[in-house]
Amino acid sequence: ATPPQSTPDTLGAGGELHQGVQDGDRMTTAQGIPVSDNENSLRAGDRGPTLLEDFAMREKIFAFDHERIPERVVHARGYGAHGTFECTKDLSDITAAHVLGAKGRRTEAFVRFSTVAGSKGSFDLARDVRGFAVKLYTAEGNWDIVGNNIPVFFIQDAIKFPDLVHAVKEEPDRAFPQAQSAHDNFWDFVAHMPESTHMTLWQMSDRAIPRSFRFMDGFGVHTFRFVNEAGESTFVKFHWRPLLGKQSVVWNEAVKINGADPDFHRRDLWNAINSGDLPQWDLAVQLIDEKTADALPFDILDPTKIIPEEDVPLQVVGRLTLDRVVDNDFAETEQVAFCTANVVPGVDFTNDPLLQGRNFSYLDTQLSRLGTPNFTKLPVNAPRCPVAHFQRDGQMQTDIPSGPTNYEPNGHTGADRGPRAQDASFLTFPQEVQGEKRRIRAESFADHYSQARVFWESQTPVEQEHIVDAYVFELSKCVDPTIRRDVVANLRNVHEDLATQVADGLGLELPPASKPFVPVRTDLPPSPALSMLASP
Numbered sequence: 001a002t003p004p005q006s007t008p009d010t011l012g013a014g015g016e017l018h019q020g021v022q023d024g025d026r027m028t029t030a031q032g033i034p035v036s037d038n039e040n041s042l043r044a045g046d047r048g049p050t051l052l053e054d055f056a057m058r059e060k061i062f063a064f065d066h067e068r069i070p071e072r073v074v075h076a077r078g079y080g081a082h083g084t085f086e087c088t089k090d091l092s093d094i095t096a097a098h099v100l101g102a103k104g105r106r107t108e109a110f111v112r113f114s115t116v117a118g119s120k121g122s123f124d125l126a127r128d129v130r131g132f133a134v135k136l137y138t139a140e141g142n143w144d145i146v147g148n149n150i151p152v153f154f155i156q157d158a159i160k161f162p163d164l165v166h167a168v169k170e171e172p173d174r175a176f177p178q179a180q181s182a183h184d185n186f187w188d189f190v191a192h193m194p195e196s197t198h199m200t201l202w203q204m205s206d207r208a209i210p211r212s213f214r215f216m217d218g219f220g221v222h223t224f225r226f227v228n229e230a231g232e233s234t235f236v237k238f239h240w241r242p243l244l245g246k247q248s249v250v251w252n253e254a255v256k257i258n259g260a261d262p263d264f265h266r267r268d269l270w271n272a273i274n275s276g277d278l279p280q281w282d283l284a285v286q287l288i289d290e291k292t293a294d295a296l297p298f299d300i301l302d303p304t305k306i307i308p309e310e311d312v313p314l315q316v317v318g319r320l321t322l323d324r325v326v327d328n329d330f331a332e333t334e335q336v337a338f339c340t341a342n343v344v345p346g347v348d349f350t351n352d353p354l355l356q357g358r359n360f361s362y363l364d365t366q367l368s369r370l371g372t373p374n375f376t377k378l379p380v381n382a383p384r385c386p387v388a389h390f391q392r393d394g395q396m397q398t399d400i401p402s403g404p405t406n407y408e409p410n411g412h413t414g415a416d417r418g419p420r421a422q423d424a425s426f427l428t429f430p431q432e433v434q435g436e437k438r439r440i441r442a443e444s445f446a447d448h449y450s451q452a453r454v455f456w457e458s459q460t461p462v463e464q465e466h467i468v469d470a471y472v473f474e475l476s477k478c479v480d481p482t483i484r485r486d487v488v489a490n491l492r493n494v495h496e497d498l499a500t501q502v503a504d505g506l507g508l509e510l511p512p513a514s515k516p517f518v519p520v521r522t523d524l525p526p527s528p529a530l531s532m533l534a535s536p
């Protein structure tokens with residue numbers, strides 16, 4: 001007969017292991033050893049030196065010394081919350097994405113809002129773009145829509161992102177300004193990058209000083225693809241629309257709020273959720289077939305362009321509700337890792353050259369920020385569906401896979417065989433690709449001003465006044481007068497009224513309109529678009 005087994009006292013009543021659980025009143029070290037005194041270190045004599053032997057003190061300080069991880073290289077200051085996404089329109093004729101496949105289907109979500117330029121400790125009401133990153137923990141894996149509250153971007157090609165961010169962040173010699181675009185480097189860069197003109201206009205508008213996260217839009221920015229079960233593709237743009245509507249503060253309010261309460265936005269979100277005033281956004285999509293896309297007067301692969309809602313109306317397909325604040329800011333908001341490459345079956349990429357670069361950048365940067373590929377196992381990042389793969393080991397491995405097999409194919413049977421069925425549900429859309437390998441910007445990306453002009457003209461007189469005031473305020477901080485002149489010269493390509501008012505505000509004589517900077521390469525035959533731009 002088998003002798004009766006005594007239950008190890010590390011097991012709970014239900015036989016569960018108390019492994020690493022923060023539980024109970026008894027204070028322990030990280031090794032689980034009781035701490036006898038958390039006030040005094042171990043000393044030789046009442047007034048003698050502290051002993052190296054004091055493992056409890058050394059472990060405590062050791063853990064503290066390593067509490068910080070690198071902040072995000074951009075979007076360092078952010079605030080997260082949990083929520084639920086509910087599909088309100090069955091979109092299964094357009095996409096195989098399970099999350100959008102049935103009206104009423106609910107999916108867990110995590111959202112992180114952020115500013116872009118400031119460091120983690122900067123203030124909330126900087127004039128800046130706001131990040132709006134959504135992780136949907138779908139039944140078929142995590143889908144991240146890593147967007148902003150402005151529907152266009154500064155640059156067309158990811159290769160310019162390091163330049164953009166260097167120019168936006170503090171100047172390298174003096175380390176200021178820390179969270180403002182009111183400085184020479186930023187304006188020098190954008191004055192020489194006409195493709196940034198449209199986005200810069202949005203940035204100088206009230207959109208860049210939202211009243212709170214609850215009152216702002218979110219945009220996926222790029223054109224993505226939906227692919228349905230039949231393998232048919234539809235281009236799609238994503239819009240998050242706040243049910244509370246859009247509201248901003250004015251600059252003078254922003255300045256005062258930053259001084260009085262630099263945490264204004266995070267406090268607002270925390271209080272709203274905790275008081276049951278749950279913020280909500282509708283997810284709306286613009287769906288565009290290939291033919292409609294071809295007929296548009298701009299390239300849908302160009303992230304500096306919106307698709308006008310008059311041409312392609314929005315369709316609401318879901319609703320996001322933020323219903324739970326985080327339990328721990330570091331574990332969740334700081335460690336969450338979004339990536340544009342995290343898409344699910346039914347969602348696919350386009351050739352937008354900014355998106356293509358982003359798909360590399362996020363995973364890459366997260367290795368340096370979170371230290372190991374095993375960050376996917378952190379609770380906030382872990383998919384809520386089963387995972388089955390042969391990725392193994394690495395720092396901070398928390399999985400303990402059993403059995404002899406860590407490769408495929410293999411001849412094992414049963415549980416030892418491991419996962420083998422390769423599910424065809426994620427099929428990359430078989431878009432035809434052809435052409436010479438070249439470093440070149442398509443001529444369909446060449447118009448940097450039409451939509452900037454439409455944006456300016458669409459603003460009410462008060463909103464236009466705010467835009468002019470913002471340009472004047474920001475540019476007045478530039479030390480080098482040629483930068484102010486260069487920016488105004490570029491604005492003349494957008495609208496004479498805008499350029500004249502900004503020049504007046506700065507006390508500048510109106511400079512001639514600039515000729516757009518074109519990154520011409522002499523070793524290539526000129527493309528028609530480049531020669532068109534270079535002409536007066």
Ligand code: HEM
Binds near residue numbers: 131162
């Ligand atoms: C972080 C949006 C372009 C690289 C972020 C975050 C957002 C965002 C919302 C913060 C994510 C979070 O809350 O954790 C956007 C949008 C872009 C854009 C909407 C243009 C449409 C780019 C490009 C690159 C890039 C072109 C690089 C080539 C990064 C990096 C981070 C980041 C490295 C930090 C990620 C981390 O540490 O987890 N971006 N971004 N972004 N973005 Fe972008």
